[in-house]
Amino acid sequence: MFVYILLSLWAISTIFPLVWVVLNSFKTSREIISETFKIPTNPTLENYINAFQTIDIGRSYMNSLVMSGSVVLLVLFFGGLAAFAMARMNFRLRGLLQTVLIMSLLIPAFATIVPVYRMMISLDLVNTYWGLIIPQTAGNLPFAILVISGYMATIPKEIEEAAVMDGCNRWKMFYRIFFPISLPSFATVGTFVFLWSYNDLFSSLVFVEHAHVRPIVVLLAQVSSQYGTDYGLMTAAITMVVIPVIVFYLLAQKTFEKGATAGSVKG
Secondary structure (H helix, E strand, C coil): CHHHHHHHHHHHHHHHHHHHHHHHCCCCHHHHHHCCCCCCCCCCCHHHHHHHHHCCHHHHHHHHHHHHHHHHHHHHHHHHHHHHHHHHCCCCCHHHHHHHHHHHCCCCHHHHHHHHHHHHHHCCCCCCHHHHHHHHHHHHHHHHHHHHHHHHCCCCHHHHHHHHHCCCCHHHHHHHHHHHHCHHHHHHHHHHHHHHHHCCHHHHHHHCCCHHHCCHHHHHHHHHHHCCCCHHHHHHHHHHHHHHHHHHHHHCHHHHHHHHHCCCCCC
């Protein structure tokens, strides 16, 4: 009973702020200040209309989806291939490479931001989609390789031997056998990478400055400063920022939960 009570309180404390923001997004700024914890008596869509007309949130939506989606695809493609090699192939310096991958997870993004920024400037990629896609892809690859390779290592060797007997080369073995079997791990990595890329305010502020490539998290930070008194616009913008994350997780929830535990026990 104590555990259920504790979990219920935790769930309420987690869900309540989101519900509060959504409800207040249908109020005027005056109503939010005077009746902040009440259900809106006269719901209005004015805040959402202002979000599209005043701050062009639709453009920022498209920028975030394009960049985060590209990061996910690149990380899953290159990370999957590297994970297959790490898990199923024996080569020199394999142990050293795995150690380097693990150590790279301990290096914070703040420590490498200056050389990476200078590299993007030299390549003339600042204020472009690729100026944010490339650093985020590189930063997420070690995590993806370690997670997917850990899953692939649990696949019985007999399946690989049977594929070799049927004439499969390494490439066919990857996309016809190991990729479908390891799909839960790919879904788990894709979910994490999308969330990290979508919510990466630090990198977005450094590599993207122009409004035409501005992701939605940067827009939200600017709304908080430029329109600090327009609480209706702020709550509407926050609601629209959170919606894609919730939808993405709900769509990938079953595969994500399966991939989070599958592969933890070998056999």
